[in-house]
Amino acid sequence: MMPRIFLSASVPRPDRGNFHETADPFLIQFAVRELMTVALGRRQIVWGGHPAITPMIWAICSDLGVTYSAAVHLFQSRFFSASFPEENDNFSNLTVVDAVEGDREASLARMREQMLTGPFHAAVFIGGMEGVLDEYELFTRMHPDALVLPIFAPGGAAQDLAKKLGMTDDRVDFACLFSEKLGISQTEPRNQV
Template sequence: MVTESIKNIFLSASVPLPDRDAKYIESADIIAIRDAVIALTTVVLPYHRIIWGGHPSITPLIYYVMQKLGMNIQDHVKLYQSRWFEKMFPKDNNKFENIVFTDSQGDISSSIKHMRERMLSENEFAAAIFIGGMNGIEDEFKMFVEYHPNALLIPVSSTGAATKIVYDNLLPENLKNTRLEKDYGYMSLFQKFLMDKI
């Protein structure tokens, strides 16, 4: 396992909820979202570190891959979690050693913003991956670009939902690629677009 040059990869992902904005659920490919998160984690974790803001649909998938890989790679994951959600934390949170808890700011919107600001300002990132999601994906894309303008951006448009909106409307034209729109072979996609470039 390579440890000397561990790089931080930001993951912005979630499975859209049916009771939220219809524009996210209409194009969401739930199976693709899960497959992409599992593939990303499988490809990245042995060599680099994934940092993400805790989401109940994503954190268990990352732990599942850690178990499957059978490696003691706790230092290759870092989870940020706002105390605003303390009563709703997924049980899988307890399985991670590197959790950064951020203070509640009095309301949900301010608390999430505070958590994202800390997460993006306290770490250097080589790349960011965007998968599925809702309005938080759009917010995190804009914030990430502001904090890390030179990092690699990979919105996996084939997963639909907010990531497709980001890809279509926010990603510079020169970064668009048909494979990000149509390729569901996520293991090879992340190898080519991420691992071969960082």
């Protein structure tokens, strides 16, 4: 089994707190793309479906020609089924977790618990809002020995988290950053199966 990396990422919205004030949507997209370019097919990427992130990951899987069912694992809460991105249909490795009737937060907590079960090598946090902070807390509780990598430059909740952890490396050469911090050589072959 390929080592697993948890990705927690989103583009902050102005109607949800002040995370958007430091967020750079272009750098969020660029960082996610660079993480996928470095890690896809070399590590399994696990993430909770987000309407801004899932289509991006699908496009990158297609661009790189990586067999995505082995390379990624998408989780969604049935609570959001009315707004699932159409790209969800392209992922064969999709787990839809039952909702807690009428309770958004409890539905997200249930999905996150299931999503973060099992071994993880690392977690990468990019942009985001309160969900990034919630996922950081849960991930570090469930995987205290795993590497945690909040990306500072794109802003959002991940920048707040990086500051809190004293990780203020603001480089934007994300491919080098991910390769170095996650220990993934850019010449490592991609698993095509």
